[in-house]
Amino acid sequence: SSINDKLDNISQRLDTSERRISDIEDRVYHIENVISEVHWLREKCDDLENRAWRSNLRIVGLPEGTEGRDPVTFVEKLLVEVLGEATFPGRVEIERAHRAPCQKEGEWPQIIIFKLLRFPDKIHILRRARELGQLTFRNQKIFFFPDVSSELQAKQREFTEARHLCHSLHLPFSLLHPAKLHVSLQDGPKFFTNPEEVIRFLKRLPDPPLMSGEKSEGRE
Structure with missing residues (x-):
């Protein structure tokens, strides 16, 4: 009987714990949705701000x-x-x-x-x-x-190292709106939205010759 009482007590405690865990999971899910919505709204506001400043x-x-x-x-x-x-x-x-x-x-x-x-x-x-x-x-x-907005400036500054690499490799490039790096290569242009990705790509390149008639240039 004592063992059964202990088992019942453990079972009740497990049920209580499961309910609490379920409640916490629901709250976490709700918070994650709110955070995601706030993030989307911030990006939307930033986009509208930059559109208003287009000229x-x-x-x-x-x-x-x-x-x-x-x-x-x-x-x-x-x-x-x-x-x-x-x-x-x-x-x-x-x-x-x-x-x-x-x-x-x-x-x-x-x-x-x-x-x-x-x-x-x-x-x-x-x-x-x-x-x-x-x-x-x-x-x-x-x-x-x-x-542009301070948020967009921060995103564009993340390409600073990549732009320096383009200069050192004599690769023509331009920073397109809102934050996309266009790099001209002999086999055609490439576009990057991830600064780390373009840095890895450029560091794997051999020292390429400058394409005929082109100059290395950057655009803010």
Whole structure:
């Protein structure tokens, strides 16, 4: 009888444990679903944010106050002066422009963000900037970059080592939107969305000759 009582007690405890485990599994499943949904919503918000900034560009390197009280007119004149009038068949139009706030006074890089009225003008600006190489304005080095979210910037920075490898191997490449590396090889182009995968691939390559008529170049 004592043994039976002990067995009954063990059986009851096992039943209780199984119910608790089942409850915990249900809660974990629910939490995992919530986390997955939150992750999806964050990616969706990030995508919408970058779509809203599709026609935006950043100018990096201009000292504070260079733009004066009318940043829109200032940027329109700067583009023509730095990139040349031939870059724009007609007048380049800026919808709005503003100075991105710095966390500390005098902090570098100092950034002006502007939104172009026409998206093709953004493409012309980036292409022309790459063609000209190092740009200067009033003896200051300046750079043009697409205006993207911090999350997308982090994803693009993950390709930094891969881009350095492409340079060292003399392989033409470009970083496509949102975060895809295009590498030109003799047997055709390859596209990578995983930074570790492209690094492994490039490290396995022999030192290939540069393709005729092509230069190693990168695009931010």
